[in-house]
Amino acid sequence: MEHSSPRLWTYTPSNSPVALPKEPLFFNSRELVSLRFPEKSHEVVLKGEDLQAYCSSFESEQGTVDELLAEHGGAPMTQRRPFLLLGEMANPYRLQDIGLGPMPIYTVRLTNLCRTYADALDNREVVPGVHHITLARTEGWWEKTHMAMATVDQMKRMVTWLDQGRKGTWKPVRPAEGLLHFETQPLNAPMPEDILWDGHKEIVEMPSPDTTGPQIDLKTVMVPIHTKYGCYDNRGRLSRCAHIAQRDFHENFFRRGSSKKWDDILDIC
Numbered sequence: 001m002e003h004s005s006p007r008l009w010t011y012t013p014s015n016s017p018v019a020l021p022k023e024p025l026f027f028n029s030r031e032l033v034s035l036r037f038p039e040k041s042h043e044v045v046l047k048g049e050d051l052q053a054y055c056s057s058f059e060s061e062q063g064t065v066d067e068l069l070a071e072h073g074g075a076p077m078t079q080r081r082p083f084l085l086l087g088e089m090a091n092p093y094r095l096q097d098i099g100l101g102p103m104p105i106y107t108v109r110l111t112n113l114c115r116t117y118a119d120a121l122d123n124r125e126v127v128p129g130v131h132h133i134t135l136a137r138t139e140g141w142w143e144k145t146h147m148a149m150a151t152v153d154q155m156k157r158m159v160t161w162l163d164q165g166r167k168g169t170w171k172p173v174r175p176a177e178g179l180l181h182f183e184t185q186p187l188n189a190p191m192p193e194d195i196l197w198d199g200h201k202e203i204v205e206m207p208s209p210d211t212t213g214p215q216i217d218l219k220t221v222m223v224p225i226h227t228k229y230g231c232y233d234n235r236g237r238l239s240r241c242a243h244i245a246q247r248d249f250h251e252n253f254f255r256r257g258s259s260k261k262w263d264d265i266l267d268i269c
Helices: 048-056 065-071 092-098 152-163 246-252
Strands: 025-027 032-034 081-085 103-117 133-150 170-173 179-182 195-197 202-204 223-226 231-233 258-260
Touching: 025 092, 048 065, 065 103, 081 152, 081 223, 092 152, 103 231, 133 152, 133 223, 152 170, 152 223
Parallel strands: 133 202
Antiparallel strands: 025 032, 025 103, 081 133, 103 133, 103 179, 170 223, 195 202, 231 258
């Protein structure tokens, strides 16, 4: 890992909302601890106690996840639930800024879902501001993101911070579509030229790489989505974070299109 202190993961408009860690890690206020995937694989779709047990089986040079939680005064895994971190909520600098407390973070793979920019601007700290990330469907798509095992209080803190004092702007939901797997290897998303567009719908028809980790029941996972404006509408198409960086999006796309309503881009439970 490049840095061991959360404060060294600098937050700037040029890198946010890039989720900087490339590997599973244990976050706490003093340092970041790299986690290793367990060698044992699972054939079942993980949820509930099975998911908690699998997440607990990750290890580090400083001990297991359960031992790290106990050492740093964090709630045990039995009190934690899966929460998708689509953007800067996986940035250790931001987690430290919120004062979130100890939390394990895992690398996962989205299928048939993509990360895209919410059609709103958060200018609390930087100019021109930050565009946070929301979730939208794309048939055949795949990419990596992060998932935390968080307490209910930690989930509320993250959503409250995203709300920026406007309660209900961001809403935690459970997706009713798509797939989610643990991802142990580097994974490149499809290229822009791989996306077919018929004027109404975007589809990736090329074969997807094999998954490398067990599947997670996505319907049991919470994710914050932007409910006021949904996501940016680039003439009917999505502006995916995998293809467009934060600054490029702000300077060349934002306010030159319209917005897609959140319930038009994602089905929820």
